[in-house]
Amino acid sequence: MHSPSSNPLAHLAEELAELQRQGLHRRPLEPRSPSDRSFCSNDYLGLAGNPSPPAPSGTGSSRLVAGERDEHQRLERALAEWLGMESALLFTSGYAANVGAVGALARPGDLLVSDALNHASLIDGARLSRARVAVTPHLDLGAIDRELANRTERRALVVVESYYSMDADSPDLAALRAICDARGAALYVDDAHAIGVLGPSGRGLCAAAGIQPDILVGTLGKSLGSQGAFVTGRAVLRDWLWNRARTFVFSTGLAPTAAAAALKNLELIVRDPSLGHRVLFLTERLRTGLSGVLADLGRSDLRLLGFGHIVPLVVGEAQAAVTLAEHLKEDGIHVQAIRPPTVAPGTSRLRWTLSASHSDEDIDAAVASFRRALLDLARNA
Template identity: 45%
Template structure:
């Protein structure tokens, strides 16, 4: 009799042979950019905590006070009894922070996107997605059952042609604002002009721009100075904001529709109110401690100056995401291991997260890093190269 998991066991063996198998590590302690991993202290360049807020005293204190006041669980979905005064205040403050009329808070960016897109478009509609969009946008497109149109990365001419040819009843363009594996920024002003021309909505996922780009860290839309009723702005709060969750901000009618129709909002237990209180503190820190963004930009420049003579491609990126494209999966893993042996934690990113042949080291910089940290990384990269 065939073992019930024989096919899966064979597939796992094939993953390992192709150097595509993943494994988890246990992180036991964090001190700034230094992590204790499997019992060893490592200088980490793998976290999306871009402003170093996850350990900020103001956020920790807000979490403690929030837990004492509200407890540590929400108990039900937001539309039953899980929506607290803290959630209500957070949504108002998020909307004000990004300069849009109304906001809706979700438990995570993935949960938000797989709920937003199917709530906006369905059968008979059309959705247009950048070829390098994050998996949560891709999955949201698939779940929507709208007609999908995938345009080459950043190709405005291709997007224009697709919009012009589409007979879709509703048209939705979805894009990362800052692309998570390359660190480049989408041409949002030009995309918005296309949406206005072809009667489409523009939904942007600003997971890696919120808190980092724009005046006071108000995000990529503010960075470009764009504003339109057609704009649907989504950002996560577990990266630069240092805590957890995500939100969408848009026209009040749009947000009300999402509240009524986004299944991942309606049928999920609400995030604890203590998290909402933590995020309210985070918004205040993001706005007031501009030195964190200044340090981050200085570190980006320092890293890029140190990598110009490495044998690997270092695509243009002014954001905290700095990829070094190595190519082969095995070579990327060897580079990661070489850095690990030197006390540095930089993840090797392989397919299907990135296209075949573009395995890379994904360096994530943070305001928690120092110039000495970056210099240590640059030295180690030259040694293993």
């Protein structure tokens, strides 16, 4: 017999208390003060603050019904042309793009090979596909090749990110393309964090490697300074996703104002790719400064990872990362502590992200604040 309860959700309070005890509880943040220097936004090119062009605020329905707009088609054509693909399809978010595309492309009886550090949207898409999923160690191309070589399934899909935002690292995309070609597998690459900054004219790491994946995913909410996402590839891919990607079919079409803003910013990037160069220059200044502080203070327990415009600093335990982030916030430097389940236990970190809108003075202030925070925490330990 089930005992009656006046609050059937009482267990949630208990579980939230446990998250609090583990230093993993997340609360809504206050709107950022204009005086704060933010180093945790994905607005890599500093375009998110641009005013949107005049466009309708919504579509009123799925694009399959009555939600198709000129703004969608213009942006899709521009993205496909810029990235050298036949076609593109817009989604309402990066999460929706990956869940919808992976779930539509893989199915029972297929093999889906997934890197161990793939984004939650790719993991959820893989689960919903009901394909057999083989999770391979991070960046281990040998493991991917073995899974493909030993499979019994006729169809296989290899799913990776081009630039892993929590570690700032990348697979060997050229070698991965060769493996997929040799094993008869399709290659799916989420290039979301690279497009706009990395690669020739900011066209991402697939372009930098000189390869074309079968499915290329990007976002409008990072370097393009808007909201939404897109999947590019052959025309047949777009046709399939239009019909079978559930997060597209059963969602109201992307707001035309978001599509128009993304197109305006894309045109700016095409005209002036120096914005990406500026981000990488600032990143090198930050990495050099943070490395110098760690060396000066003998903090070999803290590790900087990766390359490019994301600078992960591994701190260790979740509460230590939160405490360091709080000290920086008190000094007007906003950098987010990243904790489990986003990263593995014991590897909580500060994830510094750079933007073309940062100044040299912003970088120097962040480095000085980082030094003060470490010294203050050491004195109070």
